[in-house]
Amino acid sequence: xxxxxxxxxxxxxxxxxxxxxxxxxxxxxxxxxxxxxxxxxxxxxxxxxxxxxxxxxxxxxxxxxxxxxxxxxxxxxxxxxxxxxxxxxxxxxxxxxxxxxxxxxxxxxxxxxxxxxxxxxxxxxxxxxxxxxxxxxxxxxxxxxxxxxxxxxxxxxxxxxxxxxxxxxxxxxxxxxxxxxxxxxxxxxxxxxxxxxxxxxxxxxxxxxxxxxxxxxxxxxxxxxxxxxxxxxxxxxxxxxxxxxxxxxxxxxxxxxxxxxxxxxxxxxxxxxxxxxxxxxxxxxxxxxxxxxxxxxxxxxxxxxxxxxxxxxxxxxxxxxxxxxxxxxxxxxxxx
Amino acid sequence: xxxxxxxxxxxxxxxxxxxxxxxxxxxxxxxxxxxxxxxxxxxxxxxxxxxxxxxxxxxxxxxxxxxxxxxxxxxxxxxxxxxxxxxxxxxxxxxxxxxxxxxxxxxxxxxxxxxxxxxxxxxxxxxxxxxxxxxxxxxxxxxxxxxxxxxxxxxxxxxxxxxxxxxxxxxxxxxxxxxxxxxxxxxxxxxxxxxxxxxxxxxxxxxxxxxxxxxxxxxxxxxxxxxxxxxxxxxxxxxxxxxxxxxxxxxxxxxxxxxxxxxxxxxxxxxxxxxxxxxxxxxxxxxxxxxxxxxxxxxxxxxxxxxxxxxxxxxxxxxxxxxxxxxxxxxxxxxx
Numbered sequence: 287x288x289x290x291x292x293x294x295x296x297x298x299x300x301x302x303x304x305x306x307x308x309x310x311x312x313x314x315x316x317x318x319x320x321x322x323x324x325x326x327x328x329x330x331x332x333x334x335x336x337x338x339x340x341x342x343x344x345x346x347x348x349x350x351x352x353x354x355x356x357x358x359x360x361x362x363x364x365x366x367x368x369x370x371x372x373x374x375x376x377x378x379x380x381x382x383x384x385x386x387x388x389x390x391x392x393x394x395x396x397x398x399x400x401x402x403x404x405x406x407x408x409x410x411x412x413x414x415x416x417x418x419x420x421x422x423x424x425x426x427x428x429x430x431x432x433x434x435x436x437x438x439x440x441x442x443x444x445x446x447x448x449x450x451x452x453x454x455x456x457x458x459x460x461x462x463x464x465x466x467x468x469x470x471x472x473x474x475x476x477x478x479x480x481x482x483x484x485x486x487x488x489x490x491x492x493x494x495x496x497x498x499x500x501x502x503x504x505x506x507x508x509x510x511x512x513x514x515x516x517x518x519x520x521x522x523x524x525x526x527x528x529x530x531x532x533x534x535x536x537x538x539x540x541x542x543x544x545x546x547x548x549x550x551x552x553x554x555x556x557x558x559x560x561x562x563x564x565x566x567x568x569x570x571x572x573x574x575x576x577x578x579x580x581x582x583x584x585x586x587x588x589x590x591x592x593x594x595x596x597x598x599x600x601x602x603x604x605x606x607x608x609x610x611x612x613x614x615x616x617x618x619x620x621x622x
Numbered sequence: 623x624x625x626x627x628x629x630x631x632x633x634x635x636x637x638x639x640x641x642x643x644x645x646x647x648x649x650x651x652x653x654x655x656x657x658x659x660x661x662x663x664x665x666x667x668x669x670x671x672x673x674x675x676x677x678x679x680x681x682x683x684x685x686x687x688x689x690x691x692x693x694x695x696x697x698x699x700x701x702x703x704x705x706x707x708x709x710x711x712x713x714x715x716x717x718x719x720x721x722x723x724x725x726x727x728x729x730x731x732x733x734x735x736x737x738x739x740x741x742x743x744x745x746x747x748x749x750x751x752x753x754x755x756x757x758x759x760x761x762x763x764x765x766x767x768x769x770x771x772x773x774x775x776x777x778x779x780x781x782x783x784x785x786x787x788x789x790x791x792x793x794x795x796x797x798x799x800x801x802x803x804x805x806x807x808x809x810x811x812x813x814x815x816x817x818x819x820x821x822x823x824x825x826x827x828x829x830x831x832x833x834x835x836x837x838x839x840x841x842x843x844x845x846x847x848x849x850x851x852x853x854x855x856x857x858x859x860x861x862x863x864x865x866x867x868x869x870x871x872x873x874x875x876x877x878x879x880x881x882x883x884x885x886x887x888x889x890x891x892x893x894x895x896x897x898x899x900x901x902x903x904x905x906x907x908x909x910x911x912x913x914x915x916x917x918x919x920x921x922x923x924x925x926x927x928x929x930x931x932x933x934x935x936x937x938x939x940x941x942x943x944x945x946x947x948x949x950x951x952x953x954x955x956x957x958x
Contacts, residue, residue, distance in 0.1 A: 407740070411747050
């Protein structure tokens with residue numbers, strides 16, 4: 287589906303003399319992997335809501351979500367000047383490399399990636415408004431999608447423009463999760479699948495109630511993994527969140543619980559682009575000793591319980607129920 | 623229409639605790655002026671195609687175009703790191719200023735502006751797919767709009783990723799005009815207005831035949847004005863295109879016609895960020911002496927003639943015909 291759509295875009299670009307590397311960059315990005323969790327949840331939502339109507343439409347909306355993710359991540363990586371994504375150089379780095387020795391390569395490469403990201407978003411929207419649904423369902427799909435786009439952009443905006451301020455604000459850190467992750471990763475993809483089948487408000491509400499605890503648990507686990515790695519060593523502890531000064535709940539808790547000396551160390555160390563392994567070990571020590579790490583584990587566990595309660599009460603079709611329970615385990619308990 | 627839409631966005635943001643400055647930034651950008659030429663041409667296209675159907679829809683599509691322009695210019699200014707736009711500081715500069723003394727203010731400010739631009743694009747699309755038209759016309763409107771978005775992005779991409787290479791390539795410079803200006807400024811806005819009324823292919827074709835010569839003339843004049851200013855002094859000669867190393871047809875012609883010594887001076891000077899008034903005067907001298915400037919004037923004149931021939935043959939409704947002839951004069955002959 288997505289492959290066909292992009293193959294057609296490549297043919298059209300060739301016919302009009304547009305540079306072929308734009309479509310190719312998007313294809314490479316998609317082929318490099320990613321969890322495809324949103325596309326999966328879109329199909330789960332479609333199952334959960336009764337699978338009425340065209341499966342092709344659900345798959346088309348899922349494909350649109352994959353392009354949306356490509357857009358969001360390409361832009362994210364520009365904003366963070368991230369070196370790599372999905373095990374390959376980030377798109378703006380690839381573009382920079384293409385410009386060779388030009389002294390403006392950094393700025394122009396970011397510009398090239400920005401435009402590739404924009405095209406991915408435009409194509410995501412094109413996939414969406416060319417879905418053949420009756421007008422009521424189409425309208426509903428657009429409403430949910432538009433809400434998702436806004437939430438992600440606002441979440442990103444608060445993240446970007448708030449970085450460095452109020453790093454001890456747990457509420458602010460949870461807000462960013464709410465809009466950046468819970469909405470766009472869980473709630474809205476499920477609702478999009480449901481909207482394709484013309485689901486009732488009750489089903490949409492179930493997904494809203496699932497989205498927040500599951501999304502929060504997902505992100506809290508991700509933040510722990512980034513700093514501490516996984517117990518089985520499959521995921522190594524890293525430096526990226528610490529160097530970037532990412533406003534995580536983990537950091538906010540650490541700042542709140544630390545004594546003054548350690549709080550000042552955290553503030554001094556977190557966000558330094560040249561942070562080394564030794565400083566990272568010191569930060570990890572503080573997050574451990576203050577009990578911040580353990581508190582995050584408890585927050586994840588309670589959110590997992592909440593997800594199970596919502597699912598118990600919802601009485602979704604068996605296949606969808608199982609898929610969501612499986613995802614809840616994967617997302618929250620990836621430690622062993 | 624656009625004011626109501628953004629007022630609703632502001633209310634929704636307040637209700638959800640999103641930062642109010644995002645909508646406000648878009649409103650300020652739109653309020654700062656701009657020629658609104660695309661919105662105007664959309665309404666002219668609607669007139670030209672017979673004004674059947676809902677005027678509200680044509681106005682809604684025109685409003686969408688204004689938001690699209692805001693998106694494109696906000697992103698443009700990030701890519702060029704332009705200081706100002708429409709007589710005010712560029713959006714990424716405003717964002718940078720908000721971040722104060724943070725050492726990452728430059729990068730984060732660009733990120734904030736990127737996200738505001740993205741929201742403007744998303745809102746442009748929302749205005750479009752919430753137009754109430756019969757499915758056939760709606761599909762047509764989307765097709766034209768999607769084509770426009772792609773053309774602009776590809777045009778920008780070639781501009782950004784090609785800057786500094788092949789600056790003497792007149793064909794490449796004309797390609798960039800074709801996709802960046804002729805399509806998005808003239809052809810597609812006219813066609814969008816026509817698509818709202820369900821215009822036939824003949825009318826759509828007239829707008830394609832108008833778009834290229836009028837768009838080229840428009841851009842060639844703009845390039846001349848940027849470097850030489852206007853004869854009446856209303857538009858002062860500037861340094862921005864020269865400092866940026868913009869790949870204009872004017873520069874390509876100058877490079878082709880200059881002898882080796884002058885060609886090397888052009889290559890050495892154009893694109894220097896620290897270019898001063900004295901060097902600019904030297905460049906202007908070369909562009910003048912080689913006849914490049916005069917040749918551009920001839921190209922503009924021949925495109926103006928072509929626009930008139932298309933209009934003579936098209937036999938459009940009087941009001942639309944007059945509007946387009948007036949625009950052709952303004953766009954091409956702004957020298958006195």
